[in-house]
Amino acid sequence: MLTDNEIKIIKSSAPALAEYGEQITGRFYQILLEKNPELKNIFNMTNQKSGNQKQALAMAVYAFSKYVDNLSVILGDVERIAQKHASLGIKPEHYPLVGAALLESIKEILNPGDDVISAWASGYGVLANVFIEREKQLYQESAEKEGGWSETREFTVVKKHQETPLITSFYLQPSDQGKVSAYQAGQYIALHLHPEGAPNHQIRQYSLSSAFDQSGYRISVKKEQNEQGDGLISNYLHEKLEQGGTVQVSNPYGEFVLQETQRPVVLISGGVGITPMQAMLETLTTQTPSRETHFVHGTLDELHHAFKNKLAELADAGKVQAHIFYQDKEASSQEDKIHQGIINIDAIKADLPLTEAEFYICGPLAMMKAVYKQLKALQVNDDQIFYEVFGPSKTLA
Known part of the structure; x- marks a missing residue:
C-alpha cells in the first residue's frame, strides 16, 4: 500500500510527466535495452524505431500518476496490457529490470529529488504486483483450459490462402494433433519466430480471423511495406512460410471481445482491421443469429476487400446488413450498399440503431479516430463503443 505522502508526490508529478513523458520513456527504452x-527478443523493435512504444508507455505512466489514488479508472488499460504481456510471455523477473530503468530515466530527465524517486519506486512496485498477479492468473487459466498449454506450442501451417494482393490467411493446426484452446471472437495469438537473418527472436500478435471451430486457428496477415521498416515478419510470413511450415504460438489472449448482451451490433473496420471483425461476424451469425448485426467496412477498392465473398453470402442470406466504402470506386445506383470514399457514418445513419447498438471499431488509428468522432457527433455514448488498436495502445478521444 502507498502512503498518503507517496500518493501526493506521485500525483504532483503528473504535469511534468505530461510535458516530458516521451523524453522519459524514450530514454527508458535506451537504458533498458x-x-x-x-x-x-521480447520487444517489437519496429515499434521502438517508430516511437509508438514510447508514446504508449508515456500515456500509461501519466495515467498512473494522475489516478494513483483511484486505480479503478485505469483497470481497463491494465487488463489490456496484461493480456498483451501474457501473449508475449512476460515473467515476474522482468519487472525489476523495467522498474530500475524507469526510475533511472525519471531521475535523469527530471532530477526531481530522492523523495520523488522513492515515491515512484513504491508506486511502481504496487503496479508491478498488479500485473504480476493478473498475468499469473492468465497463464494458469490458459494452461488449464481444455486444449490449452503453457508458454508456446508448435503449430503447422495446413493451408495458406491469399485473400487480397496484400492480405494472406494462414490456417494453423497443432503439430501434436491435440485439441486447441477455445477463444472469444476478437482475441489474438502471438507468433514467436526467429527467421533466418533476423537479429533477434521476434514476436508478433495477430487477431484470429474466424469463429472458433475446434480444428485450429486462422490468422490473416497484411504484408507491410513502408519507410519505417515495418514488415520484417509479415514479409517473412508471406514469402517464406509455406504450407507444412511450423511456428511457435501463444495461447489466445485479448480483452476486445463481444459483450454478452442481446443488443444490436455494428462492426466497423478499415483495411486489415477487418480481421477481428470477421471473427465477430462469423461468431454472431452462427452462434447468435437472432442478434441484429451490421457490418461497415472501408478499404481501397473491391480487389483489396478481404472476405468479400463471405460477407456477400451472409448479406444475401439476411444475416447481416452491410455497408462498404471503397475509396477508388464510384457509387452505383445498382449497388446502394457500396459507397465511394472513406467511411461516413452520417451517410448511413438511417440504417443504424444508433441509440441501442454496441459499436466495435478496428483499423488504422486515423480511421478509428474519425469514426469515433462521427459516432460522438451522433450522440453515441462511450459505453457503447469498443475498439482495438493494433500495436501499442492509444486512445481515440
Whole structure:
C-alpha cells in the first residue's frame, strides 16, 4: 500500500510527466535495452524505431500518476496490457529490470529529488504486483483450459490462402494433433519466430480471423511495406512460410471481445482491421443469429476487400446488413450498399440503431479516430463503443 505522502508526490508529478513523458520513456527504452539486450527478443523493435512504444508507455505512466489514488479508472488499460504481456510471455523477473530503468530515466530527465524517486519506486512496485498477479492468473487459466498449454506450442501451417494482393490467411493446426484452446471472437495469438537473418527472436500478435471451430486457428496477415521498416515478419510470413511450415504460438489472449448482451451490433473496420471483425461476424451469425448485426467496412477498392465473398453470402442470406466504402470506386445506383470514399457514418445513419447498438471499431488509428468522432457527433455514448488498436495502445478521444 502507498502512503498518503507517496500518493501526493506521485500525483504532483503528473504535469511534468505530461510535458516530458516521451523524453522519459524514450530514454527508458535506451537504458533498458542497453543494460538488458536479451529483452530485444521480447520487444517489437519496429515499434521502438517508430516511437509508438514510447508514446504508449508515456500515456500509461501519466495515467498512473494522475489516478494513483483511484486505480479503478485505469483497470481497463491494465487488463489490456496484461493480456498483451501474457501473449508475449512476460515473467515476474522482468519487472525489476523495467522498474530500475524507469526510475533511472525519471531521475535523469527530471532530477526531481530522492523523495520523488522513492515515491515512484513504491508506486511502481504496487503496479508491478498488479500485473504480476493478473498475468499469473492468465497463464494458469490458459494452461488449464481444455486444449490449452503453457508458454508456446508448435503449430503447422495446413493451408495458406491469399485473400487480397496484400492480405494472406494462414490456417494453423497443432503439430501434436491435440485439441486447441477455445477463444472469444476478437482475441489474438502471438507468433514467436526467429527467421533466418533476423537479429533477434521476434514476436508478433495477430487477431484470429474466424469463429472458433475446434480444428485450429486462422490468422490473416497484411504484408507491410513502408519507410519505417515495418514488415520484417509479415514479409517473412508471406514469402517464406509455406504450407507444412511450423511456428511457435501463444495461447489466445485479448480483452476486445463481444459483450454478452442481446443488443444490436455494428462492426466497423478499415483495411486489415477487418480481421477481428470477421471473427465477430462469423461468431454472431452462427452462434447468435437472432442478434441484429451490421457490418461497415472501408478499404481501397473491391480487389483489396478481404472476405468479400463471405460477407456477400451472409448479406444475401439476411444475416447481416452491410455497408462498404471503397475509396477508388464510384457509387452505383445498382449497388446502394457500396459507397465511394472513406467511411461516413452520417451517410448511413438511417440504417443504424444508433441509440441501442454496441459499436466495435478496428483499423488504422486515423480511421478509428474519425469514426469515433462521427459516432460522438451522433450522440453515441462511450459505453457503447469498443475498439482495438493494433500495436501499442492509444486512445481515440
